[in-house]
Amino acid sequence: MGCQQLTYKKANFLKVVHSKNDKTTSKxxxxxYRYSFQGQEKDAETGKVAFxxxxxDPRINRWLTTDPYRQYNSPYMxxxxxxxxxxDPDGGKADDWYKDSDGNYTYDSRxxxxxxxxxxxxxxxxxxxxxxxxxxxxxxxxxGNLFDLTNGSLVTSFLDGIEISNKTYFDIYRDTQTSNSTTxxxxxxxxxxxxxxxxxxxxxxxxxxxxxxxxxxxxxxxNGSSYKNVLKLxxxxxxxxxxxxxxxxxxxxxxxxxxxxxxxxxxxxxxxxVKKLNDIRAAFKDIDIKNIRVxxxxxxxxxxxxxxx
Amino acid sequence: MxxxxxxxxxxxxxxxxxESKKEVEKSTQKIINETSxxxxxxxxxxxKKKEKKNNIDELNQRELDYSLxxxxxxxxxxxxxxxKHYFNQFKKENDSLSEIFFFKMFPDNFxxxxxxxxxxxxxxxxxxxxxxxxxxxxxxxxxxxxxxxHYILKxxxxxxxxxxxxxxxxxxxxxxxxxxxxxxxxxxxxLKMKDESEVESFWFFFFDGPHPENQKELYGKVxxxxxxxxxxxxxxxxxxxxxxxxxxxxH
Numbered sequence: 001m002g003c004q005q006l007t008y009k010k011a012n013f014l015k016v017v018h019s020k021n022d023k024t025t026s027k028x029x030x031x032x033y034r035y036s037f038q039g040q041e042k043d044a045e046t047g048k049v050a051f052x053x054x055x056x057d058p059r060i061n062r063w064l065t066t067d068p069y070r071q072y073n074s075p076y077m078x079x080x081x082x083x084x085x086x087x088d089p090d091g092g093k094a095d096d097w098y099k100d101s102d103g104n105y106t107y108d109s110r111x112x113x114x115x116x117x118x119x120x121x122x123x124x125x126x127x128x129x130x131x132x133x134x135x136x137x138x139x140x141x142x143x144g145n146l147f148d149l150t151n152g153s154l155v156t157s158f159l160d161g162i163e164i165s166n167k168t169y170f171d172i173y174r175d176t177q178t179s180n181s182t183t184x185x186x187x188x189x190x191x192x193x194x195x196x197x198x199x200x201x202x203x204x205x206x207x208x209x210x211x212x213x214x215x216x217x218x219x220x221x222x223n224g225s226s227y228k229n230v231l232k233l234x235x236x237x238x239x240x241x242x243x244x245x246x247x248x249x250x251x252x253x254x255x256x257x258x259x260x261x262x263x264x265x266x267x268x269x270x271x272x273x274v275k276k277l278n279d280i281r282a283a284f285k286d287i288d289i290k291n292i293r294v295x296x297x298x299x300x301x302x303x304x305x306x307x308x309x
Numbered sequence: 310m311x312x313x314x315x316x317x318x319x320x321x322x323x324x325x326x327x328e329s330k331k332e333v334e335k336s337t338q339k340i341i342n343e344t345s346x347x348x349x350x351x352x353x354x355x356x357k358k359k360e361k362k363n364n365i366d367e368l369n370q371r372e373l374d375y376s377l378x379x380x381x382x383x384x385x386x387x388x389x390x391x392x393k394h395y396f397n398q399f400k401k402e403n404d405s406l407s408e409i410f411f412f413k414m415f416p417d418n419f420x421x422x423x424x425x426x427x428x429x430x431x432x433x434x435x436x437x438x439x440x441x442x443x444x445x446x447x448x449x450x451x452x453x454x455x456x457x458x459h460y461i462l463k464x465x466x467x468x469x470x471x472x473x474x475x476x477x478x479x480x481x482x483x484x485x486x487x488x489x490x491x492x493x494x495x496x497x498x499x500l501k502m503k504d505e506s507e508v509e510s511f512w513f514f515f516f517d518g519p520h521p522e523n524q525k526e527l528y529g530k531v532x533x534x535x536x537x538x539x540x541x542x543x544x545x546x547x548x549x550x551x552x553x554x555x556x557x558x559x560h
Contacts, residue, residue: 224559226560249518249519250475252523254479254519254520254523271476272441272443273476274474275476
């Protein structure tokens with residue numbers, strides 16, 4: 001089995017590094033990008049995805065030849081019938097990721113534990129079979145999967161430039177900031193409205209009375225003494241114990257990091273907040289909360305693309 | 310000859326009669342004219358009086374209408390309609406009467422305010438007041454003909470027994486916060502006429518809301534104002550703020 005690596009660079013923009021025989025090439029991920037699903041190259045003749053050991057058809061999620069390792073009952077079955085949560089670097093077994101000494105997240109088919117890193121002379125820390133590259137999401141049309149760095153859960157997947165996911169996204173687009181607040185717009189299914197948060201800069205430190213960092217957040221349902229049936233955000237940077245909620249309120253003084261929603265906005269203000277919160281409640285009523293992700297985007301005009309240097 | 314004399318006499322006599330008749334007619338016409346002039350003047354006066362009366366009647370009628378309308382306010386829907394009507398009238402014509410009646414119609418206590426401008430959450434259902442949406446301007450209105458002490462008294466009365474909720478209640482609280490800093494003397498003067506429990510309730514509403522720690526700056530300003538105006542109220546303010554912090558200790 002060839003030593004093939006698929007690496008997501010921890011940078012300000014998603015990069016996929018595909019290395020073969022120690023020759024590394026890298027390229028920004030764009031829709032014209034020659035690499036395809038799971039970072040593999042497209043085969044020019046067949047149009048299929050060329051993994052090292054065999055060709056793969058992502059539209060039917062099947063290999064075109066049999067599995068040399070006989071991992072599954074069907075030799076044509078790919079990624080355990082779960083191309084979203086599993087990766088197969090070479091067309092053989094689906095194995096794990098580690099973080100190298102430069103901070104890059106690297107997939108190596110030989111690695112299944114920290115001990116494997118030592119065995120193969122690799123310098124780094126074992127991560128697991130999945131990871132999430134926080135910034136990668138911003139590329140929008142990348143090929144590949146995005147995983148949570150801390151728990152290995154899949155955030156979303158892209159195939160041929162199209163996001164394939166069973167997730168429902170609550171997108172917040174921050175666009176205005178003053179010394180007192182950050183305001184923006186949001187979309188959650190059919191529901192749209194305005195948001196108000198604490199002012200910037202983004203911070204992961206609690207009790208700073210500043211806004212939470214842009215990024216992707218898992219969601220759980222919060223039923224506390226003051227707020228009931230509201231969404232609570234958390235990820236590797238923002239712990240659930242901080243109780244960052246999406247709730248009603250109108251002024252910056254009504255939040256310490258939570259996200260306030262409203263039907264209207266003006267400077268440091270959102271109006272008719274509880275009505276908008278009830279719209280949101282109605283929208284998530286029939287959705288499995290586990291499948292909701294909140295994506296916070298910094299779209300401030302003078303800063304350009306949020307994570308682009 | 311005799312006949313001639315008689316004839317001439319008759320003619321003369323007749324002519325005299327004619328002259329006299331003309332005179333009479335003339336004089337009569339004169340009298341008529343004069344009378345007419347007098348009549349005109351009288352009529353004009355009467356008209357003027359009538360007009361004046363009409364104006365008074367109209368004014369009275371208008372007042373009566375307003376009063377009647379207020380009398381007719383039996384439901385929340387009525388209040389909403391008339392509040393909107395008088396407010397728009399006041400904004401359009403800037404007349405004192407509209408403002409007075411708008412002010413009269415404006416809620417006098419927190420319960421009324423919440424019913425009209427706020428919302429009620431019951432499990433999965435939320436009932437919105439008739440003026441819940443986009444009526445911040447009505448709450449923000451600055452009195453022009455109403456005396457400030459009456460306006461502030463009304464705000465204090467609404468604050469008593471008030472608890473924070475987002476949107477219009479929050480908006481009103483924000484307005485009261487700002488007004489107190491601008492006119493703390495008047496607020497304190499009026500508050501001193503209230504029971505201690507009412508005063509504490511006012512201060513509770515003043516600071517109530519999520520993350521009361523964020524009100525620390527306002528709290529400092531209030532204490533500083535009270536030091537200059539009436540320090541005896543300070544312990545009540547401290548108690549109320551502590552209660553708010555306790556209530557909002559958890560999300």
